[in-house]
Amino acid sequence: MGSLEVKKGLAGVVVDETAISKVEPETNSLLYRGYPVPELAATQPFESVAHLLWHGELPTESELIDIRTTERQHRQLRDDVRSSIDVLPISAHPMDDVRTAVSVIGGMDTAADANVMDAVGSPEENLHRSMRLFAELPGIVAYAQRRRRGQCPIDPRDDLDYAANFLWMTFGTEAEDVVVDAFNRSMILYAEHSFNASTFTARVITSTLSDLYSAVVGAIGALKGPLHGGANEAVLHIFDEIGSAQHVRGWLDTALEENRKIMGFGHRVYKRRDSRVPTMKRVLDELIEHYQRPDIAHLYDRLQSEFLLRKGIHPNLDYPSGPAYHLMGFDTLTFTPLFVASRVTGWTAHIMEQQAANALIRPLSAYVGVEERHVPGAAHTP
Ligand code: ACO
Numbered sequence: 001m002g003s004l005e006v007k008k009g010l011a012g013v014v015v016d017e018t019a020i021s022k023v024e025p026e027t028n029s030l031l032y033r034g035y036p037v038p039e040l041a042a043t044q045p046f047e048s049v050a051h052l053l054w055h056g057e058l059p060t061e062s063e064l065i066d067i068r069t070t071e072r073q074h075r076q077l078r079d080d081v082r083s084s085i086d087v088l089p090i091s092a093h094p095m096d097d098v099r100t101a102v103s104v105i106g107g108m109d110t111a112a113d114a115n116v117m118d119a120v121g122s123p124e125e126n127l128h129r130s131m132r133l134f135a136e137l138p139g140i141v142a143y144a145q146r147r148r149r150g151q152c153p154i155d156p157r158d159d160l161d162y163a164a165n166f167l168w169m170t171f172g173t174e175a176e177d178v179v180v181d182a183f184n185r186s187m188i189l190y191a192e193h194s195f196n197a198s199t200f201t202a203r204v205i206t207s208t209l210s211d212l213y214s215a216v217v218g219a220i221g222a223l224k225g226p227l228h229g230g231a232n233e234a235v236l237h238i239f240d241e242i243g244s245a246q247h248v249r250g251w252l253d254t255a256l257e258e259n260r261k262i263m264g265f266g267h268r269v270y271k272r273r274d275s276r277v278p279t280m281k282r283v284l285d286e287l288i289e290h291y292q293r294p295d296i297a298h299l300y301d302r303l304q305s306e307f308l309l310r311k312g313i314h315p316n317l318d319y320p321s322g323p324a325y326h327l328m329g330f331d332t333l334t335f336t337p338l339f340v341a342s343r344v345t346g347w348t349a350h351i352m353e354q355q356a357a358n359a360l361i362r363p364l365s366a367y368v369g370v371e372e373r374h375v376p377g378a379a380h381t382p
């Protein structure tokens with residue numbers, strides 16, 4: 001055991017195959033089911049990308065109508081889910097609201113808990129559960145933000161598609177096209193990224209033949225951390241600390257002296273550039289132009305160039321998405337729940353892929369504790 005090579009953080013370890021997405025750090029590219037993600041973001045509604053991740057193909061016209069119809073049927077925030085969120089203190093992080101809500105949805109799905117041996121469910125049941133979570137999460141995320149602001153939930157609007165309705169349920173006003181389009185693209189960019197920490201968590205849970213809801217709840221927990229999804233929130237905290245572009249240098253001096261991690265920079269897989277950043281940066285630029293906020297552009301550019309100069313580390317997707325969500329009007333604490341609403345499509349695609357060719361995920365460890373010893377007076381059985 002002592003001679004085993006330890007791969008700390010599983011860095012560089014290939015644990016399984018996947019047909020859902022391909023991350024190519026060498027060419028800075030990311031494909032969902034073979035399609036370049038910038039092309040999907042430029043042309044598709046998020047509903048089509050959800051269908052693509054689950055089924056492997058973009059929907060036909062009638063399939064898109066079907067997914068949109070089902071999504072509308074399950075949009076309404078349910079009373080039982082709302083009550084479960086209301087039990088939590090207002091000071092709870094909205095990621096806790098979302099995690100609790102998904103757990104309650106799972107507990108209320110009686111088909112899921114009849115018998116532990118049946119928990120995994122059929123492919124059809126799991127597709128249906130995936131679809132429902134996809135449809136229900138916007139209402140949950142919108143309510144999590146509204147509750148913190150002391151506002152009531154807003155009923156969905158049947159005349160609006162996914163992205164426009166999500167913004168409607170959050171703000172109670174009809175968003176302008178430029179904002180709907182920006183939001184739609186951000187959802188597509190966040191939807192899937194191979195064996196990242198939260199997706200891997202979902203696959204580990206699935207590999208024990210647990211149910212889809214348990215796997216999604218675990219994935220939400222993994223996403224919350226600032227080294228993963230929580231970084232988009234953390235970027236805005238950093239922007240708030242710095243204040244304006246002229247303070248970047250001094251702030252960075254202190255942060256680097258204190259060995260702080262600068263959130264929104266660096267990536268385990270991409271060592272040069274994150275393939276998703278150029279598309280999200282364009283989204284941010286459009287919002288900056290729309291809302292006339294050159295101050296954000298200056299701070300963004302100065303921090304990026306100073307940090308690159310000093311540490312040679314590039315931004316990841318969370319760097320442009322943090323200020324973009326801020327400009328759209330979301331509270332900073334809502335940013336990671338937005339990531340959940342998008343990534344639930346990728347997680348559930350991976351859960352179904354894991355179920356289809358399962359092997360229990362159970363790695364080894366190299367023991368470094370004390371050697372065998374014996375309790376005084378105990379009979380020693382070799
Ligand atoms: N700020 C400061 N230093 C950094 C950063 C950063 N953001 N990222 C990497 N480094 C440094 C480390 O301090 C380390 O330096 P050292 O070798 O002198 O000790 C070196 O670069 C390697 O970093 P690791 O953390 O060991 O690399 P790893 O591959 O494990 O890290 C990670 C990837 C966790 C994402 C890291 O870059 C990080 O913490 N970034 C900030 C958090 C973040 O933005 N997360 C979002 C990830 S993307 C996503 O979830 C959409």
